[in-house]
Amino acid sequence: xxxxxxxxxxxxxxxxxxxxxxxxxxxxxxxxxxxxxxxxxxxxxxxxxxxxxxxxxxxxxxxxxxxxxxxxxxxxxxxxxxxxxxxxxxxxxxxxxxxxxxxxxxxxxxxxxxxxxxxxxxxxxxxxxxxxxxxxxxxxxxxxxxxxxxxxxxxxxxxxxxxxxxxxxxxxxxxxxxxxxxxxxxxxxxxxxxxxxxxxxxxxxxxxxxxxxxxxxxxxxxxxxxxxxxxxxxxxxxxxxxxxxxxxxxxxxxxxxxxxxxxxxxxxxxxxxxxxxxxxxxxxxxxxxxxxxxxxxxxxxxxxxxxxxxxx
Amino acid sequence: xxxxxxxxxxxxxxxxxxxxxxxxxxxxxxxxxxxxxxxxxxxxxxxxxxxxxxxxxxxxxxxxxxxxxxxxxxxxxxxxxxxxxxxxxxxxxxxxxxxxxxxxxxxxxxxxxxxxxxxxxxxxxxxxxxxxxxxxxxxxxxxxxxxxxxxxxxxxxxxxxxxxxxxxxxxxxxxxxxxxxxxxxxxxxxxxxxxxxxxxxxxxxxxxxxxxxxxxxxxxxxxxxxxxxxxxxxxxxxxxxxxxxxxx
Numbered sequence: 199x200x201x202x203x204x205x206x207x208x209x210x211x212x213x214x215x216x217x218x219x220x221x222x223x224x225x226x227x228x229x230x231x232x233x234x235x236x237x238x239x240x241x242x243x244x245x246x247x248x249x250x251x252x253x254x255x256x257x258x259x260x261x262x263x264x265x266x267x268x269x270x271x272x273x274x275x276x277x278x279x280x281x282x283x284x285x286x287x288x289x290x291x292x293x294x295x296x297x298x299x300x301x302x303x304x305x306x307x308x309x310x311x312x313x314x315x316x317x318x319x320x321x322x323x324x325x326x327x328x329x330x331x332x333x334x335x336x337x338x339x340x341x342x343x344x345x346x347x348x349x350x351x352x353x354x355x356x357x358x359x360x361x362x363x364x365x366x367x368x369x370x371x372x373x374x375x376x377x378x379x380x381x382x383x384x385x386x387x388x389x390x391x392x393x394x395x396x397x398x399x400x401x402x403x404x405x406x407x408x409x410x411x412x413x414x415x416x417x418x419x420x421x422x423x424x425x426x427x428x429x430x431x432x433x434x435x436x437x438x439x440x441x442x443x444x445x446x447x448x449x450x451x452x453x454x455x456x457x458x459x460x461x462x463x464x465x466x467x468x469x470x471x472x473x474x475x476x477x478x479x480x481x482x483x484x485x486x487x488x489x490x491x492x493x494x495x496x497x498x499x500x501x502x503x504x505x506x507x508x509x510x
Numbered sequence: 511x512x513x514x515x516x517x518x519x520x521x522x523x524x525x526x527x528x529x530x531x532x533x534x535x536x537x538x539x540x541x542x543x544x545x546x547x548x549x550x551x552x553x554x555x556x557x558x559x560x561x562x563x564x565x566x567x568x569x570x571x572x573x574x575x576x577x578x579x580x581x582x583x584x585x586x587x588x589x590x591x592x593x594x595x596x597x598x599x600x601x602x603x604x605x606x607x608x609x610x611x612x613x614x615x616x617x618x619x620x621x622x623x624x625x626x627x628x629x630x631x632x633x634x635x636x637x638x639x640x641x642x643x644x645x646x647x648x649x650x651x652x653x654x655x656x657x658x659x660x661x662x663x664x665x666x667x668x669x670x671x672x673x674x675x676x677x678x679x680x681x682x683x684x685x686x687x688x689x690x691x692x693x694x695x696x697x698x699x700x701x702x703x704x705x706x707x708x709x710x711x712x713x714x715x716x717x718x719x720x721x722x723x724x725x726x727x728x729x730x731x732x733x734x735x736x737x738x739x740x741x742x743x744x745x746x747x748x749x750x751x752x753x754x755x756x757x758x
Contacts, residue, residue, distance in 0.1 A: 262667070263674075264636060264646050288668045289632070293648040296633035299602050300640040305717040306602050308631050321721070326630045328523050331534055334721040337600075371645030373675045375662070380670035392758060416758055424686070434687070435669060440523070440627070441546070441686040449757040459523040470755050471730065472747065478734070487730050488750055492737015500744030508748055508758065 200231045201280035202251070203271050205288060206243040213389050214286030214345070219250050219353035221284050221345050225315050228282055228339075234274040234364065236267055241361065249355040253278070255364040261377075262290060265369040268297035273366050275302060280340075282320065287344035288388075295342050305337025309346045328440055328463035347388045348446055380435045385419040387436065393447045395421030395438055395465070399454025399475065399494060403431035408498045409453060415505040421445065421465075423455055439464035454494040457482030474498070511563035511658055513554040514612060515587065516622035516638065517547040518571060519578035523627060532722040543578040546623030549684035552691040553653065554621050555586040561655060563618070564588050568611050570604050572596050576707070583702035584694030590707045591615075600718035601626075601634040607712050608634075609641030617679060618658055624649050624683040635683035645676050649685040 200222045204215040222231045233251040235244045240256035247254040255277065257270035271294065275283060283298060285291040287309040299306035307313070310322035311332075320341040323334050387393065394416065396409040406420070413420045422432040424439055438445055440460040450468035455461065457473070457480055465471070466485055473486040474497050483489050490497050521527065521539035528535045543551070551567065558565040567582045569575050570593040579590045591611050612620055622635045632648070639646035649666035656662060656675070664673050666685055694702070733750065735743045751758045 264648065268640070289649065289666070290668050292632040293636045293646065296602065296605075296636035297640040297646070299633070300605060300637045303717075304602075306600065306633055306637075307718065308633060324630070326628065326723070327521070327527055327534065328627055329630065330527060330725060331529075331723050332726050333723040335718050336721050337718045371677050371680070372647065374672055375675055376673040378664075378671040378673070386669075434666065441624070449751060449755065463523070467728075470751070470757055472751070474737070476737075483732070483734060485728075485730055486732065486734070487755070488747055489732075489734040490737040490740075490743045490747055491734060492740055492743060496740035497737050497744055500741045501748065503741075504745045504748035505758070508752055 199229045199278050199280045200225055200282045200284065201271070201274055201278050202231060202233045203283065203285040203291070204233050204235050204243070204247050205286045205291065206235060206237065208237065208239045209242065211243060211246055212286070213352060214288065214347050215247070216352040217347065217350040218284045218286055218345050220350045221313055223353065224313065225282060227317060228315055232274070232278040232280065234271060236270040237262065244361040248359040248361050250353055252359040254359055254361050256361055257364040257366045259366055259368055261374050263372040263374065264290070264294040264297055265371055266366070267294035268301065269369050270364065270366045271298050272301055273364055277364065282339065283342040285344050287346040291344050295344055299342040302340050302342065304340040304342045307335050307337060307341060307343035310343050311346055311349050313343060313345070325467065328459065329444065329466055380433065385417065387419040387421060387438070387443050388445055390419035390445070391448045392416045392418035392451070393421050393438070393445050394418045394451045394453065395423065395455055396426060396453050397423045397455030398425040398429070399456070405495070406432060408502065412498065412502050412505060415502060415509060418451070423461055452482050453498060455482055456480045457485065511561050512566065512615060512617040513557045513563065514566045514568055514615060514617040514620045515547065515550045515554040515582065516608060516620060516634070517551060517567050517569050517578060517582055518544045518623070518626050518628070519575045520544045520627040527725060529723060529725055532724070533720070534723050541574060541577065543581045544623050544627050546625060546627070546684050548691045549688045550621035550623055551582045551585055551587060552689045553684065556689065557655070566591065566615060566617070568608060569593065570595055570599070570608055570712070579707060580702050581694060583705045583707070584698040585692055586698065589705055592707060592709045593712045594709050595712050595714060598720050599714050599716045601629065601631050602637045603714050603716050605634060605637030605641050607714055609638050612638065613642060619661065619679055620681045622681070622683055624685050635681050639681035642679070642681070645680045646683070647674060647676055647680065648683045650682045651685050651687045653682060
């Protein structure tokens with residue numbers, strides 16, 4: 199039995215949940231698949247998930263803490279007898295899956311790009327050493343693994359399953375006092391197929407209006423470098439790099455970004471990389487597929503115009 | 511009060527990596543105290559400076575880790591416990607061995623890095639918490655003690671952040687913005703040489719095996735246009751992305 203823990207936003211499953219279901223279907227030789235929806239408003243999301251899976255558990259535990267999620271996932275593991283647990287490689291999942299793996303005495307494969315089985319173990323590939331090394335890991339069952347976002351085709355609905363309510367003891371320890379919401383505009387950074395990132399070379403927070411305009415024209419998400427975030431020009435949620443988000447879109451457009459190793463750790467696996475920088479020696483050009491050596495203040499408006507013309 | 515930092519030694523991000531026989535060969539790399547662990551060490555020292563008590567570093571890894579441990583001692587940590595183990599052991603398995611040491615030390619709290627720069631893993635802190643049945647707060651950017659029973663902390667989520675009150679003892683993992691780590695001073699480095707560093711050999715069997723490591727650098731096209739005529743260059747670039755790469 200395989201258990202998929204389905205990420206959702208309180209209304210619908212996230213893209214990552216559909217990727218996780220696809221991963222489970224790839225391991226069909228290990229038996230049937232069950233799903234679990236944890237959090238708030240789980241019944242509605244579980245109904246949606248039942249179009250994809252024969253059994254979906256709904257565990258209503260309130261707002262996120264790692265302890266609650268581990269507890270609920272563990273209850274679903276016990277109920278289903280699952281030997282493999284799959285979740286999305288989000289930051290939150292990578293916290294509670296560690297708790298769950300320890301509790302199940304399972305091997306943990308984090309943020310896998312692809313996974314397969316020889317019926318005794320799970321083999322997964324993933325990046326390590328700041329995204330520079332690709333490694334193949336193997337762990338005997340039971341195994342918990344997370345699937346890196348944007349690595350797997352989205353699952354299609356398959357018939358109709360049943361929803362079961364899962365009773366979970368709510369662990370104490372962490373009390374959420376306040377949520378600091380992120381200003382959400384447009385496309386989510388880790389799920390975007392096009393990312394436009396601005397660096398310190400833009401010169402001012404105002405110059406990011408151009409970055410946003412280009413992103414809008416291309417249906418892209420906006421990213422930022424650490425220097426830009428440290429300077430307070432952009433929110434931390436937009437940071438790409440070692441201590442920010444890791445993205446691998448179809449195309450990553452880096453505007454006035456020099457390309458330090460720490461930044462590359464967050465974007466070096468993008469399918470195509472585009473750089474605009476006035477310094478032809480900037481490290482970003484070494485990993486770029488396409489580039490323009492020039493002043494970003496002149497190139498960016500021209501790019502916006504060309505992109506808009508293309509979309510018309 | 512007692513504060514513990516769990517640390518690791520990792521290759522400097524700027525170091526060139528080599529592959530030997532399907533595994534990463536670190537022989538030529540510069541090894542450093544993990545940057546995210548450095549934030550953990552700094553925070554532990556600050557908590558001790560503010561609230562008194564003792565600070566300890568705990569690490570699990572090969573002999574060479576001693577250098578990183580001495581760096582933490584030079585920054586101001588009081589003493590260290592080094593679980594000496596060669597070869598790869600996965601974070602979940604390490605957590606069990608580390609938790610045993612931590613349990614015996616009975617600290618107020620534990621801090622460690624949010625992600626290790628060699629494993630690219632985020633599991634170590636939460637797995638230690640699970641092994642001890644303590645709560646965990648990941649990606650912490652602010653922490654304030656409320657006596658010795660609770661802490662108020664701010665930490666990053668996937669989207670946004672939240673403020674939580676946590677029952678102590680608990681495990682916290684670090685995130686950028688937590689603090690600005692101090693550099694070890696020369697007297698600090700001299701003192702560190704005489705500080706207690708207890709070595710305990712351990713043998714564990716990893717649940718996860720690393721079958722093979724490779725460095726797959728994508729071959730990049732490196733088509734660079736001259737931006738002297740920005741309008742022409744921009745149009746050419748958009749055309750390439752649309753017609754050649756087919757990504758926009």
